[in-house]
Amino acid sequence: MKIDPHNKADLSAQIAGAIRDAIVSGKLIVDERLPSEAELADHFSVSRPTVREALKRLAAQSLIRTQRGAFGGAFVNRLSYPEAYGQQITTATLLLSMNAISFDVACEARYALERACTPLAAERRTPDTLATMRAEIHRQAQPGLTDEAFCASDVAFHRALVDSAGNPVLSYQLAGAVEAMQPLMNMITFTARSRGAIVGFHTRIADALERHEAEAAQAALSELEAYTLTLGRDVMAARARPKA
């Protein structure tokens, strides 16, 4: 593990990069203890605060965890699904909110990804994931639900749909896409009429999955996409002419 003495970038960034490379390449393995901060400072010929800044960078990416006390130190962290989910969602949310992604593009991506796991979901859906979907549908039919709560339930329904595919890698990948859409969806005002329509689509999807009918589920999903798109466009149009 070496750093370039002629590089004029931040030392802490260089050191973090060197350690990150060692982890990604497998030179440092899971749960292995890194040298102490003092030893790292000595090794890289920098001061301890600089080493600490580098370690904090790695900790922010969940690459290491630290423990205080004797025989404590920094350890290579096994990246868990929940940690990866969290980072995925933060990144995806910011990417969408900061880059003027159109509602149409985000919607298209989301439903394309969901349709991708529908065949697997139709094959493998469990009583458990079906029950989750039914419960969320029931919640969505309750009157007096705020728009935010309706949206949150919508996200929960779609996550259950994704989880039905029984593939953790897919679940991980789609968690970001589905959750990141929520702020955009929250801008929509769901009237009683549109809620009814959405609950109808959700019911059709759940029914199709229960009967192992992938194509019917995909069809309902596509119709839901088209409907969501019209709702979103209405909102955008209303925003474009605020004089009304």
Add this chain to the structure above:
Amino acid sequence: MKIDPHNKADLSAQIAGAIRDAIVSGKLIVDERLPSEAELADHFSVSRPTVREALKRLAAQSLIRTQRGAFGGAFVNRLSYPEAYGQQITTATLLLSMNAISFDVACEARYALERACTPLAAERRTPDTLATMRAEIHRQAQPGLTDEAFCASDVAFHRALVDSAGNPVLSYQLAGAVEAMQPLMNMITFTARSRGAIVGFHTRIADALERHEAEAAQAALSELEAYTLTLGRDVMAARARPKA
């Protein structure tokens, strides 16, 4: 922006969280300058090194960027696609390598996601993305290519396929899934025979996209998935009985 004085977690983590929340919630907007390190230290009643550790955490997630000199400081960073790609790929790669994801599960997820963008790719593929795919196919047919180079070209082909869909959100989501598979794919020894078969599938996919035939492309993709799966299983089986 406040921190809990009774929380016994690291101060730098708390401060980073407070600033992150302010960014994600929109209280701090893109390109806005944060207070100087000295001001932040004063605001949170901590020392400057502690503030710096917090800022390095945020920098590691590309949430802020820093500039030296007068009128420099920390600025809220617009998360760009390349930055998001990079984080996505690092996270996905580690998730796969550290969690004993089976080749089958990873493969299934990858091809499911790719099939999801095939209909869009068939509709929108450009001469540019088609040319990229053809060039990679040509490279893959060269004799004397190392397994690693063949794999890299394979990834480039599939990225071109994904980019053909013309949806940056999809491209972003799938970058991680496709690239993260590379280390797993690198374990496969590609014989001349299997390379020929893969080039054949790739050619069928490119041809189908050129003719705007989504279903033919999906069919070729599914066959490629099945073929990849058998190659991977052979490798795993060979590893399971190393006495041979």
Add this chain to the structure above:
DNA sequence: TTACATTTAAATGTCTGACAATTTGAACGC
């Protein structure tokens, strides 16, 4: 007036040294 060189101030980057807090293992006494 304009163009260019110089100065200056503000900010981040880095270092040194110190102390606090936490955790573990080992020595000690019963």
Add this chain to the structure above:
DNA sequence: GCGTTCAAATTGTCAGACATTTAAATGTAA
């Protein structure tokens, strides 16, 4: 043998200082 105490190692935090970089402000000459 067992519980208690103590020492050592390590991270967490702080204070102050200096180095480096950058851009605005200032001064100077054509």
